[in-house]
Amino acid sequence: MSERAHVFPPPMERHYPVVDGRIQTRSLEAHIVDHCNLTCVECCSLSPLLPAWMVQPQALFDDLARVAKVIRPRVFKLVGGEPTLHPDLVALVEGVHRSGIAPAVSVTTNGLHLDRLPDAFWQAVDGLTISLYPRPRLRESAIASIESRARRFGVALNWKVQDHFVRMSRMPPSDDSVETGAIYHDCWLRERCHLIRDGMFYTCTRPAHMHTLHRGRTDFTADGVALHDGASLHDEIHDYLRRDTPLAACFHCHGGRAAMEPHRMMSRAERDAERARFA
Ligand code: SF4
Numbered sequence: 001m002s003e004r005a006h007v008f009p010p011p012m013e014r015h016y017p018v019v020d021g022r023i024q025t026r027s028l029e030a031h032i033v034d035h036c037n038l039t040c041v042e043c044c045s046l047s048p049l050l051p052a053w054m055v056q057p058q059a060l061f062d063d064l065a066r067v068a069k070v071i072r073p074r075v076f077k078l079v080g081g082e083p084t085l086h087p088d089l090v091a092l093v094e095g096v097h098r099s100g101i102a103p104a105v106s107v108t109t110n111g112l113h114l115d116r117l118p119d120a121f122w123q124a125v126d127g128l129t130i131s132l133y134p135r136p137r138l139r140e141s142a143i144a145s146i147e148s149r150a151r152r153f154g155v156a157l158n159w160k161v162q163d164h165f166v167r168m169s170r171m172p173p174s175d176d177s178v179e180t181g182a183i184y185h186d187c188w189l190r191e192r193c194h195l196i197r198d199g200m201f202y203t204c205t206r207p208a209h210m211h212t213l214h215r216g217r218t219d220f221t222a223d224g225v226a227l228h229d230g231a232s233l234h235d236e237i238h239d240y241l242r243r244d245t246p247l248a249a250c251f252h253c254h255g256g257r258a259a260m261e262p263h264r265m266m267s268r269a270e271r272d273a274e275r276a277r278f279a
Pocket residue numbers: 036037038039040043044045046047048080081082110
């Protein structure tokens with residue numbers, strides 16, 4: 001098995017050239033479920049703290065139809081929560097291909113349920129990023145089976161060893177606009193984690209999940225651009241991607257400056273206590 005260590009921090013990519021009318025980005029992603037079979041502390045998607053949720057396929061396809069006219073990512077990623085828990089995963093991968101948004105579609109997973117997926121999934125997907133945690137550790141037999149199916153169907157594998165996590169969230173949030181402006185300026189996630197969700201485009205994944213976490217009591221949707229069919233969408237997103245002003249979410253986030261700590265799972269009691277803070 002080839003291991004690819006997480007590169008931290010990666011180089012900035014803020015050029016956003018326009019080719020054939022579409023803004024070129026490294027990637028674009030959709031988080032298709034919020035729940036997960038694991039409870040990693042400091043999950044970037046805040047999955048252990050969020051209610052169970054899954055995207056309706058048509059809602060994702062509608063967002064894709066709009067954004068595909070103006071953005072060309074090198075890869076489109078289906079992420080979660082744990083995306084293999086979505087019952088329509090194969091249809092979602094096929095729908096992303098049909099949209100023409102990107103030349104490749106990948107799924108980011110903890111790998112624990114990959115053995116349940118049918119051959120149709122392996123035929124549809126181009127790549128998998130599989131997180132490897134210290135516990136629960138993916139069994140060697142499961143890794144061998146994944147590698148075998150990937151070879152058979154020509155799927156690229158990106159094994160991501162996750163012995164450490166970054167402590168992304170700032171709780172309580174900061175009110176220091178100078179520090180937050182600097183965090184946003186230096187943040188590599190804002191160009192690597194572009195997200196579409198519920199009719200919005202966000203430069204990173206955090207605002208959408210913070211909006212869910214805060215149950216709408218703090219509104220983070222103004223951190224994104226509303227998708228629409230008008231001719232101005234291209235310029236709205238291009239200007240947004242290059243803006244200097246931090247997001248509201250940045251006041252709740254350490255971004256690329258987050259400290260690393262050993263990976264571990266939340267206990268049920270710990271998770272329930274954290275959830276209760278936002279109930
Ligand atoms: S496996 Fe991924 S989505 Fe699930 S809790 Fe861990 S980091 Fe979050």
